Amino acid sequence: MHVPDGFLDAPTSIATGVVAAGGVAFALRKARTELDDRTAPMAGLVAAFIFAGQMINFPVGAGTSGHLLGGALAAVLVGPWTGALCISVVLLVQALFMADGGITALGTNIVLMALVGCFTGYVVFRLVAAVLPKRRSSIAPAAAVGALLSVPVAATVFTALFAVGGTAPVETGDVLVAMLGWHTVIGIGEAVVTGLVVASVVTVRPDLVHGARTLVPAAELEIRTVPA
Amino acid sequence: MRTRTFVITGLLVALLVAGVGSFYASSHPDGLEYVAGKTGFLDSAEDSPTSDSPFADYQTAGVDDERLGGGLAGVIGVLLTLVIAGGVAYAVRRRTPADDSVDEPVEAER
Numbered sequence: 001m002h003v004p005d006g007f008l009d010a011p012t013s014i015a016t017g018v019v020a021a022g023g024v025a026f027a028l029r030k031a032r033t034e035l036d037d038r039t040a041p042m043a044g045l046v047a048a049f050i051f052a053g054q055m056i057n058f059p060v061g062a063g064t065s066g067h068l069l070g071g072a073l074a075a076v077l078v079g080p081w082t083g084a085l086c087i088s089v090v091l092l093v094q095a096l097f098m099a100d101g102g103i104t105a106l107g108t109n110i111v112l113m114a115l116v117g118c119f120t121g122y123v124v125f126r127l128v129a130a131v132l133p134k135r136r137s138s139i140a141p142a143a144a145v146g147a148l149l150s151v152p153v154a155a156t157v158f159t160a161l162f163a164v165g166g167t168a169p170v171e172t173g174d175v176l177v178a179m180l181g182w183h184t185v186i187g188i189g190e191a192v193v194t195g196l197v198v199a200s201v202v203t204v205r206p207d208l209v210h211g212a213r214t215l216v217p218a219a220e221l222e223i224r225t226v227p228a
Numbered sequence: 229m230r231t232r233t234f235v236i237t238g239l240l241v242a243l244l245v246a247g248v249g250s251f252y253a254s255s256h257p258d259g260l261e262y263v264a265g266k267t268g269f270l271d272s273a274e275d276s277p278t279s280d281s282p283f284a285d286y287q288t289a290g291v292d293d294e295r296l297g298g299g300l301a302g303v304i305g306v307l308l309t310l311v312i313a314g315g316v317a318y319a320v321r322r323r324t325p326a327d328d329s330v331d332e333p334v335e336a337e338r
Contacts, residue, residue, distance in 0.1 A: 001260045006274035028320055035321035038231070044314025045238045051309040052246035055286065055302055057254040064262040065254035082317065089313040093305055099276040099284035158260070168269035175267050182259040204229045 001069060001154060001183075002094065003109055005102030012165025017107030023115045024088050027081045034079035034210060042208055043078050047086035049197075050074060051093065058189050066186030069154065071117020072125060072147035073194045076139070076211040077201060080122040087114035108161060112154045120153045121146035121194075125211060139202050139212045144195030151187035155179040239310065246302030250286065251295045 008016070035043060050070035057065035070090070074083030091109045094100040101109045125146035132138035159179050163172040198209065206212045229237075257265065264270035282289040283301040291297035 001258065003260065004273040005276060006272045007264070007269065028316075031317070032320050032322055035317050037321065037323075040317040040321045041231070041235050041314065043317035044310045045235050045242070047313030048306045048310035049238060049242040049245075052242040052250075052302065052306050055246050055250035055253060055305075057256065057258060059254040059256055060259070062262075063256050064259060065256040066259050067253075085316055086313050089316065090309055093309050093312065095276070096278055097281050097283045097308065098286050098301065098305060099279040099281055100286070101276075102274070103277050155259070162269075166269060166272075168272040170267050170269045175263065175269075178263040178267055179259070182263060186259050205231075205234050208231075208234070 001109075001112060001151075001158065002091075002101035003105040003112070003158065005104050006167060008105065008108060008161055009165040009167050010104070012161055013104045013108060015165075016111045016161065017104075020088075020107035020110035020115070023084065024110065027084045027088075030081035031079070031085055034082045039078060039082075039208065039210070043082050043086055046074050046077050046083070047089050050086065051090045053193065054090065054094070060182065060185045060189065064182055066151075066182070066189050068190060068193050069113050069117050069151060070194075071113055071119075071154075072121025072143060072150045072190070073197055075118040075122035076125055076143040076146065076194075076198055077209055079210040080118050082210075083118040083122070084114045087118060108158075112158055116154045116157050117150050121150035122211075124149045129211070134215060136202055136206055136212060136215055139206075139209065139215070140195045140199035143198040143211065144191040147194035148187045148191035151190050152180055152183045155183035239306075242306050242310075243303055246306045247299040250302045251298055 050068065050073065053068040053070060057067045060066050071083065071087055074086045078086065088110050091101060091106060091113060095103055095106045125142045128142040128145045129138055132142055156176070159172065159176045162175055202209050202212055261270065264273070278284065283304060286298055286301045287294070288297035288300045291300060
């Protein structure tokens with residue numbers, strides 16, 4: 001879903017740039033509550049993994065493909081604020097070094113994939129997790145539903161931006177129908193990858209999964225002596 | 229699994245996916261590009277100012293072999309992302325007192 005330069009006009013790109021900058025600045029403050037010495041390496045790993053995952057385009061029919069966006073995945077693994085930072089770094093590296101996604105469109109891409117992607121994914125994840133049994137095995141399915149919905153929601157937000165600032169005279173309704181249709185299918189792929197990855201991490205290190213924190217039993221207290 | 233083992237395993241998976249797996253990815257346009265083509269706004273796309281970057285389009289300048297050039301670009305991208313995101317995370321994290329048990333699964337601070 002990487003928006004290239006030129007799709008959206010300058011005022012819209014400036015506006016999304018301001019929203020993206022504000023969102024990232026706020027996330028830098030809020031991520032502090034999610035990150036400590038133990039979870040900081042996870043943030044780097046999650047970002048690196050999502051960069052890799054985004055390289056794997058899977059076919060979704062009719063000569064179209066989709067790839068992991070990773071917002072829901074990052075939000076469940078490291079928390080929504082840290083997740084938004086992870087996706088923003090991925091988008092920055094892609095725009096600067098891989099020419100994937102435009103430079104004036106970087107703000108748009110951060111808004112769509114980092115902010116909308118992470119927070120839609122995380123809110124849906126929390127809602128689904130709240131109605132499922134409070135077990136570790138509920139984390140991955142809840143994350144998958146969050147992932148499933150995050151993609152069409154991001155596609156809808158793109159369409160709204162296109163309606164406001166698209167440079168080509170194309171009917172918004174046509175764009176909306178096509179974007180929603182294809183990105184619902186892509187969302188299924190997003191859900192599968194997110195569910196599998198979250199399930200794997202929950203299996204080996206549930207304590208490192210931000211979304212599973214309240215389910216991991218507290219470690220027993222132990223007395224440690226400090227060497228004199 | 230120790231934290232170090234976990235992180236190294238995850239990183240190896242990411243490097244394999246980007247360095248080797250990416251060659252087998254679909255080369256069809258993604259959802260947005262396809263919709264842009266179908267509904268008629270694809271031509272409004274402009275070339276990225278970074279399109280002459282050595283790793284533009286996930287290839288490596290000067291490496292003709294697509295498998296090698298693509299794999300190299302993927303590996304470099306993964307490592308760049310790891311260093312930048314990890315650096316940001318370390319910079320904004322809460323400083324916890326030095327603890328020699330970081331390799332054990334311990335409950336996070338509440």
